[in-house]
Amino acid sequence: xxEVTQTPKHLxxxxxxxxxxxxxxxxxxxxxxxxxxxxxxxxxxxFVYSYEKLSINESVPSRFSxxxxxxxxxxLHLHALQPEDSALYLCASSQPDRFNQPQxxxxxxxxxxx
Amino acid sequence: LAxxxxxxxxxxxEGQEVNITCSHNNIATNDYITWYQQFPSQGPRFIIQGYxxxxxxxxxxxxxxxxxxxxxxxxxxxxxxxxxxxxxxxGALRDNYGQNFVFGPGTRLSVxx
Numbered sequence: 001x002x003e004v005t006q007t008p009k010h011l012x013x014x015x016x017x018x019x020x021x022x023x024x025x026x027x028x029x030x031x032x033x034x035x036x037x038x039x040x041x042x043x044x045x046x047f048v049y050s051y052e053k054l055s056i057n058e059s060v061p062s063r064f065s066x067x068x069x070x071x072x073x074x075x076l077h078l079h080a081l082q083p084e085d086s087a088l089y090l091c092a093s094s095q096p097d098r099f100n101q102p103q104x105x106x107x108x109x110x111x112x113x114x
Numbered sequence: 115l116a117x118x119x120x121x122x123x124x125x126x127x128e129g130q131e132v133n134i135t136c137s138h139n140n141i142a143t144n145d146y147i148t149w150y151q152q153f154p155s156q157g158p159r160f161i162i163q164g165y166x167x168x169x170x171x172x173x174x175x176x177x178x179x180x181x182x183x184x185x186x187x188x189x190x191x192x193x194x195x196x197x198x199x200x201x202x203x204x205g206a207l208r209d210n211y212g213q214n215f216v217f218g219p220g221t222r223l224s225v226x227x
Contacts, residue, residue, distance in 0.1 A: 090158075092157070
């Protein structure tokens with residue numbers, strides 16, 4: 001069992017749909033992350049929130065819109081996605097210490113774009 | 115930003131010790147080295163972290179030479195359940211400084227009976 005919970009586990013959507021991915025943690029972590037992972041590749045960082053403020057955006061297309069409503073929740077809003085956006089989307093959390101706080105990952109949402 | 119390289123795959127037999135090396139030639143002074151394990155359809159799981167010399171916990175050891183340009187994850191007496199992908203991650207979160215940590219390409223370890 002993971003301490004970072006992601007919902008839904010699977011999502012199939014059309015290119016014109018709007019959907020949201022959700023992530024929740026109750027470890028008191030104040031940094032939360034979104035990653036994208038394609039098959040047989042390492043996770044690629046998309047966004048980082050630190051103390052509920054967006055601190056890193058890795059030049060992600062605007063069809064991905066992150067939101068951090070409070071210190072325990074992280075959302076990723078999806079709109080007008082492309083087939084190449086099909087991937088495993090991972091959420092992680094850590095303390096925003098500068099040097100040595102390991103990240104705790106959820107098990108991801110597997111997203112398929114039709 | 116430290117670029118990392120790892121062997122793509124490794125095979126081992128049950129009961130053997132496995133050593134996986136990660137190269138990170140341009141590691142920064144403040145960067146830590148962290149190793150994660152990932153099973154199919156799961157998120158990465160933290161294994162071990164270090165800055166220099168040797169670190170040991172209940173599941174693994176991490177060896178980091180003085181120049182810190184590489185690190186070696188050592189798994190003692192592997193079992194079939196250790197079959198997974200192992201990633202090294204170099205760097206740390208530094209607010210507003212862009213991407214300053216990066217996962218290595220991953221090593222796919224297969225443990226055979």
